[in-house]
Amino acid sequence: MVDQPLPAVSLLGEFAVTLQIAHEVSHEVFEQITQWAAAIDAAPPVGLREIVPAMVSLTAYFDPEKTTLTQIASAVLRLLPTENRVTATRNPVIEIPVCYGGTHGIDLNDVSRHCGLSPAEVIHIHSSGEYRVHMVGFMPGFPYLGGMSERIATPRRETPRTSIPPGSVGIGGRQTGIYPLESPGGWQLIGRTPWMLFEPQRVPPTLLVAGDRVCFRPIAVEEFERLAREVTCPSV
Amino acid sequence: MSFRVIRAGQLTTVQDLGRQGAQRWGVSVSGAIDPVALRLANWLVGNSESAAALEITWVGPDLLFESDALVAYCGAECVAHVAGQPVPRGCPLWIRAGERLSMGSVHRGARTVLAIAGGIDVPPVLGSRSTHVRSRLGGFHGRRLMGGDHLTVGELSEDSTRYMTLLQSRVGTSSFLRANWSLHEPEGPPVPLRVLRVIRGAHWDQLSPRAQQTFRESSLTVSSQSDRTGIRLEGIKLTLVEDSDRFSEAVVCGTIQLPPGGQPILLLADCAPTGGYARIAHLIAADQPLVAQLRPGETVQFEVVTMDVAREQLRQQAAELHRLRLMIRLKQETS
Structure with missing residues (x-):
């Protein structure tokens, strides 16, 4: 992967944006993405259609009639938990x-x-x-x-x-x-x-x-x- | 309201505008590969634009209507007949109960959408009636139609009812009636080489300048290994400057992926929501209808455009669709 400051924002076509927060999979990155997805689900930004959390990134799909790419990217990034707030979830196995x-x-x-x-x-x-x-x-x-x-x-x-x-x-x-x-x-x-x-x-x-x-x-x-x-x- | 499938054709599936909101569970969006054709066909019969219709690939089905029906087809040209008479594309057709609609071979393109007033009434799954054959989801029992299938259509809208009544009052004893007007759909360029416009993808910069030039300037051939999942393109071999391990991430219909073999794949509506290959570019949404009509052996060339161009093209397409919709309304009410 090319070195770049994270999170890296890339377009996924005209109606989605991928926000990459790490280069490698780790327990911390995984917890962070899981909690990020939960935070977005709890308070979805205006115009958000759906999200796809993945290994090192999260993709947000948006409705171009209700929001813009810049707006949705910043709204979603604002919900990214900082690493020190991340604690292990306690779902049953x-x-x-x-x-x-x-x-x-x-x-x-x-x-x-x-x-x-x-x-x-x-x-x-x-x-x-x-x-x-x-x-x-x-x-x-x-x-x-x-x-x-x-x-x-x-x-x-x-x-x-x-x-x-x-x-x-x-x-x-x-x-x-x-x-x-x-x-x-x-x-x-x-x-x-x-x-x-x-x-x-x-x-x-x-x-x-x-x-x-x-x-x-x-x-x-x-x-x-x-x-x-x-x-x-x-x-x- | 119902109809029976006498002969199913090559690949006939129930599709609407697709399944949103379930990609995080691995569920594909699906939906008509040519969403413009779906919208137009639906409007022609008074349906909402998102009603479920039949997507026909290569060779269409023979349908026997068990009640009076209002139908229309859009997208690729198709040799279609009712009671032995040819019926045109983009034209509302009233068909009497007991008559048979034969959709023959598709030409000048690959896919035709046949809409029936009321929409195809199959149970919505995760918010959509679209079929995803690979995961046996949605549509008619999650599969392509087969001879002998019996399908029902939904309740007619006010527009459909009014227009059907109007056509019925004129049909006399004939077995069918075609409207005295039809839609001139925006045609693709009549040249053998189609130019498809794309915006840069996340991994565009991992192509060397020379590979970027090759991507822009080469003619690529549509492989016969193409389906609703994606179109494989042959004729060039692109390599990435740095092809490191990549983690699976979201992909969408229109994403151009580059697998290690170096031959790009343009993903279509049935693609999985995630993929692990490099995403070098994305087809602009306005050019999606062109891609839906590509046939194996045809050639395409990519033109890289900016996001502003993509947006402007989509805005123009939306304006044109709005104009067509108003024209259809006007014709249905006045002619």
Whole structure:
């Protein structure tokens, strides 16, 4: 990245502005963006249409008939919390049941080979960490989770799969995430949750939002099947 | 009020002006790729501009109306017939119950919007009726239309009711009636090369001066690997001065991304709300209708303009649309 004084303001087309507050992801930056988004939600400036918080930036979409780019950028920046006001949020940890390996996690053996660990060790490491939802994007409800142990980091598959079942839990490099919907994808699949991460009728429509704390609980195939029957399935 | 899909065409989906406010949850905006065509078609049948209509790509559907209907299509030219008679673009059409509207192949462009008085009545999802096929969201069961589908239209507006009654009083025993006027839509330039205007993106300065020149001066070809998500452009290979790791950030319809391969992608309405590639430029909003009509193999050239030019072009387009809207109203009331 080019060195520039932060926050850096850049246009995203004619009706949105991206405000970048850091060059690198860190716990502090993440907390700052999470609280910034909350402050904007609590008192949205005139003409603001929506915001998209991301890893090191926040994008504000505005209605050009009600405000200008300069006005919205300064109004949003005014709500940026200073770093020393940032304190850790105290949301409860969301425990997501995951059936690891077997048909639900077909790449578990590849991951364990790559990392020089046994499959049980990979499961143990993945399910004993606590993660934060850094952002939701790429597809409806897809959480980018930060906080995974480097010991199980594994590069994406060389050839992405054309179809991944919904609920699949994957590792892509140093990140882990969950595919909420059936989709193509290149992450290493180590397990699957029976939970629905995206239900458009719900408010908000995603199980996880940026800022949430998450952990994984290993479950057996039987429990996966029982829980899968309990949750509503999308009509096809 | 309802109709049945006899044959669905190539890619026919329900679209409105898009889904605002849910991008932070990973939900795409979607909506008609040609929002001007959607607005015009809706106005022609007395709908509000944001009513849901059918977006047709390449080859249109055959629809059987089960009740009297008022329809109009805008955007690309399309070979359309009712009861064996050709029906023109940009013209309100009254169609008798039991008749069939055949939308044939789309030419001089890629996408046609067919509006039906009352709007397509599918349940709104997160504030919009637009279909996002990839996430099976919105529209008719989250998918493209298929033969045999049965759709309903919403309640008619006062404008629609009045105009339908007027046309009905003149139709006699015919199976359909076309209005004695039609809209002359603003046409794209009739040259084989389209100039698309863009403003600089956040990572424009990471292109070397030479790469910037290449971007400005080259003709790019629309790849066949293009869809509602984006248009891939071939013919140049651009490299960034410093292609460091980038974190995923917001992108929008019109963003021109540069993946590591060096071939730009112009994102369209179905793009994901975030992306990790460099954002070198953004199409100006006023040129969105031109992009909606690009066909694979066609060539484009980019012209970099200032934000002031972008705003002025949009203002002119809004003024032209306002003029057309008033003209449509006047025709519906007086002719």
